[in-house]
Amino acid sequence: MNLWTDIVEFFFPRLCLSCGRKLLLAEEGLCISCxxxxxxxxxxxxxxxxxxxxxWGRFPVVRASSLFYYAKGGNVALILYAMKYHGRKKLCRNMGRLMAGELLASGFFEGIDYLLPVPLYRTRLRQRGYNQSELLARGISEVTGISLCTDAIVRLRNNATQTHKSGYARWKNVEGLFQPTVNAPKLEGKHILLVDDVLTTGATLIACADALSELKSIRISVLTLAWAR
Known part of the structure; x- marks a missing residue:
């Protein structure tokens, strides 16, 4: 730890999102115990x-997994909120590395050609300054060595938040939400891993898969940080 880091840590200590304990240098977001x-x-x-x-019945997913279960008001919700709204970019990447570390030995990433994070709409990306799903994917890439693909699909509108919507309303909210770009054909014959922060009904991820469905011989898997089952 250098002098500048010591000074910053003294005046602006990083605290665990859950218990409030001062974090060690190697900890990010939550202490090891939490x-x-x-x-x-x-x-x-x-x-x-x-x-x-x-x-199943929506698109032929090759494999799917999630690291945590999500519960409203729980510690996973605190992590997601900090990632999205408190500018915790380092936390996003650390969570991506944790996801990859947990799954690497299982063979989950075998045969994956590209990591494709769910894109944000351009105005939301400009406001937030980063895409939390892309940072998750970058953390995964640091562990697995799999390349990112961020130019194959675009989000066409800044759709209303899904948080308080019913299942049916979520599906209507994402109809035609994504569109393939001129770069999408490079994914033909490839196995891609869609990466997002949280899975609720699956509507957003299925909308992404739909945008890629015309590509020949594409295979799609899914990985999220959390799952609100």
């Missing part, structure tokens, strides 16, 4: 798991 106590899904790379079934 991180260990999070509700891990343990889905791993299990074929036909509960999360995969969310996409």
């Amino acid at each position: 991180l260990a106590g999070l509700p891990y899904t343990k889905l791993g790379n299990t074929p036909g798991n509960e999360m995969e079934k969310c996409f």
